[in-house]
Amino acid sequence: MKLYSIHVLHKDPTTANVRIFKSESDLSSFSYFQRSSVQEFMTFSSKLIVERSGLGTRSSVKENEYLLHCYVRNDGLSAVCVADLEYQQRVAMSFLGRVLDDFTNKVPAAQWAGIQKEKDCSYVGLRELLERWQNPREADPMTRVQEEVEETKMVMHNTIQSVLDRGEKLDDLVKKSENLSDQSKMFYTSARKMNKCCNYV
Structure with a gap:
């Protein structure tokens, strides 16, 4: 910039x-x-x-x-x-x-x-x-807020990614979970198929 x-x-x-x-x-x-x-x-x-x-x-x-x-x-x-x-x-x-x-x-x-x-x-x-x-971050308060929000998102993404890096897949965890009812598991599976925006879940 x-x-x-x-x-x-x-x-x-x-x-x-x-x-x-x-x-x-x-x-x-x-x-x-x-x-x-x-x-x-x-x-x-x-x-x-x-x-x-x-x-x-x-x-x-x-x-x-x-x-x-x-x-x-x-x-x-x-x-x-x-x-x-x-x-x-x-x-x-x-x-x-x-x-x-x-x-x-x-x-x-x-x-x-x-x-x-x-x-x-x-x-x-x-x-x-x-x-x-x-340096807009120093001069413009709105830019500073935006960047802090982006940093928070990045930390969140990194945390989710670090779980997946260990070889675990969320789909497998859902299937194995004893805390989810069969109905919740079916809901999760159908939501994954119907809505691509849910891929991050």
Whole structure:
């Protein structure tokens, strides 16, 4: 999972003109000679996707092995991040919302008209946010909960598998069991035959 760049932009609601307020990237996975071209492509694509998106929309666009996630607020303030295909869309959208909230808190809307180029923008929070959200488990509570649930499932699966690894089969145990009535054994056998989703039982 990798986040490559984040751009904060503004789409003028009346003219649809798009300006880049601030951008940050982590291109360490690219060779030194590729980085400037990759940076240009990401900046160009981010601006283009905001230009083509309506106010109040969220979207994700696939380009080769990358996904561009875009959030354009109703006031025109926008954010685009470029990530690999493994980076979850839900997490990317949470990241964009967090970036825009942080930007709004530190750079009030009254100052936006004066930002014509990145150097005009005083905002300095992007690098920290980009680094923090490289690991969604640390930045996003929902991801942490999801992973803990998956870990619990994995432990459960491993436990069931370890019983089967000893050469025991659940079918054989059911047949031999003295604690199950003949009717329960028949029910188990017919359920196994009729419902493939019961194979884990």
